Amino acid sequence: MSDHFEARFAAVGGQGILLAGDIIAEAAISFEGKYAVDSPTYTAQVRGGPTKVDVIINTKRIEFTRTTAIDFMLCLAQKSWDRFGFDLKDNCTVLIDPSLVHEVDEEKYKVYRLPIIELTKTKMKKMVYTSAVSLGAMAGLTNYLNPESIRKALLKKAPRGTEEPNMQAFDIGFEAVKDLRHG
């Protein structure tokens, strides 16, 4: 399955997770010449409600735009897991923040626990960098995209003046998962 990759980013509205999906897609398109689609789910109450964005990447044009076999999922809220924890491949890499997500199917998936929120809070001081820390962690846990492509895409999408802290946040996430074991 090296030519096809599916990722899901699930959280609650307002955590800026939709942006993470955009950056992954941007990385694939602009820095690896691949195709990508990105479909956000709009729930009736966008702020505070469970929300997700799905990204599909392929070396060829993508026809069906919904995920059917997810390779990687990031989840930052229990209620988002409960609602969107489906369509995952067996063995799917699942990254959760243990302070926010407590119950996932350990048997089926490779579950990695990283205190993303705590890490962002202590090292970055600003919660807007949650996405960048998450992306760094994702880059460290998956090998479909070159971490450098994700880094470049983040740099490209970062609001003017926030490039440096975003890079720093990315590296924090990337380093933090290096010795992380699943389970």
Place this chain on the structure above:
Amino acid sequence: MDNTEKKQRQVVFWPGNKVVAEAAVAAGCRFFAGYPITPSSEIAHVMSKRLPEMGGKFIQMEDEIAAMGAIIGASLTGQRVMTATSGPGFSLKQENIGFASFIEAPCVIVNVMRGGPSTGLPTALGQADVMQARWGTHGDRPVIALTPSYLDELYNEVIRAFNLAEMLRMPVFLLIDEVLGHLSERVEIPDPSEYELVERPRPTVSPEEYYPYDSSQGDVPPMADYFTGYRWHTTGLNHDKTGFPTTDPVICQAEEERMERKVSGNLELIEKYEEYMTEDAEIGVVAFGTTARAALVAVADARKKGIKAGLLRPVTLWPFPEKPTRRLGQRIKAMIVPEANLGQMIYEVERVAGCNGPVVGVNKIGGVPIYPGEILTRIEEFA
């Protein structure tokens, strides 16, 4: 494709609604009136920023009806105009859409279709406005509705919508669904040199010799911009070539038939469809919009299993592509029609396909798209 030409193209990763707005600006749209409604609002968001940058006008009106009225008013001054809405707003606009059709005012109406009747599922997809687009306003009038499936196609279809509206002096619908509106994918922006922007026909005669509905030179009468000395009258009442009301049954019939001919007489210009593996197909699939993308996967999967399936994808949904549907219908065993509604386009397929075998719908509502596997199951059933 020529690589040097491709290099000039800007590659972007935009959501569908932004594609609509940016393509409209590229198509020369300088007037947009709208009213907030999910899932089309992002079109208004982008227009409100982009139009003043271009010296154009954006206005948020007090309701959907007013937004439709405002773009018709602006169209009369010679502007290329657009509004965008979704199901409930499309319902509210219908009377003024009929008015635009009848006074022959060019305008583009985007309907980002959502699920369900009434308020339905505001944040989820549907494809259930197929028949409303065709018959939603009272009385007879011609209809053009474009239903692209991909975002780069969407960009081009927006430009085509403006051109058709101007060339034929009529409203043109862009029917997309929530999935396409919110989906982001790689879009290659064509260079302006790659397409033509066509203007509405304008009078070449003096104001004294001008009739606003003069069809002596063809079915599309030249249209004078307001405030250019032509001082013409127009009305939603049945009218004759002078633009003034008439109840003469012969004229009423001739004029309404002329309006219909603007579409029926220009099918080559308007019709657009794509066929995928239909040459030797034994099972036909007809699908539009994002459902057609699932159908394409299903057809490819069927082929892998040795089933000769083929897809017909109308890009122009109205007028319905009768000839290719019939061509496909007459040589297949069964026709599968997946659509995100309880069965609307299938009536057209049944009407024109001349299919000896069954015409079967795959219908799914509730805001969840039809998956390729669901279509494949039906294909296998009739193979």
Place this chain on the structure above:
Amino acid sequence: MAVSYTKYLRMYHMPHMWCPGCGIGIIVKAIIRAFDALDWSTDDLAFVSGIGCTSRAPGYLDMNTLHTTHGRALSFATGIKFARPDKHVVVISGDGDATAIGGNHLIHACRRNIDITLVIVNNNIYGMTGGQYSPTTPVGARAATSPWGNIDIPFNVSELVKGAGATYVARGHVGSGVQLERLIRGGLTHKGFSVIEVLSNCHTQYGRRNRIPDAIDLIEHISKSTVSVRQAEKMSPEELKDKYAVGLLHQDTERTEYCDDYNKVIEHAQLER
């Protein structure tokens, strides 16, 4: 100098379709005199209507004319004016057209303060559709749909538009064409949204059902119900009951106009770009 009405009229469409004695004739003539006094080119004028007896007026005037859908004239006019702020846009409407089905557009055009002049012909009834009660039919009055007397409280149109933010509000009546012309002219030259409410007669649908079937009698009846703005100031609320103050009721020249404001938006956007 006498006004040449025929200069503004499409004489080839005469005779008009209104009932003999209808107040619309007086009103259209007042509008023409106001145009003539300002010496505006008919090429630069758009005249827009909705549905009802008033809706036929644009057809008779030789300018850029548009007969739209019921209640929606102001939304079309807004599109025209917003696209071409350098031109003049005038709307004529009735009490039903403007304040019932078009009520939402009315209050929002007032709020927006777009430079359009609206003439509302208030004859207290739906004339063209057969005499049904309207939002301005007095309580107790008979109409095709209130055979036992109307129980709906009527709008005070001028107060309504004033409350909604119109920056020029005047009330005239068909008993005084001279005053009417002056009020309309004031509205045309006012920069902003202006409303001229005109108390008019529908003897055919309203008068016949309410014991004043003759045009002249009904116009006289309307005239007697009016008092000048100046007189009204001196009268008690008791005395003003069932009376209508006529003249210029309200004008605000401080508020900025919508298209002007939008031009600033364009300037801003182009600077930031």
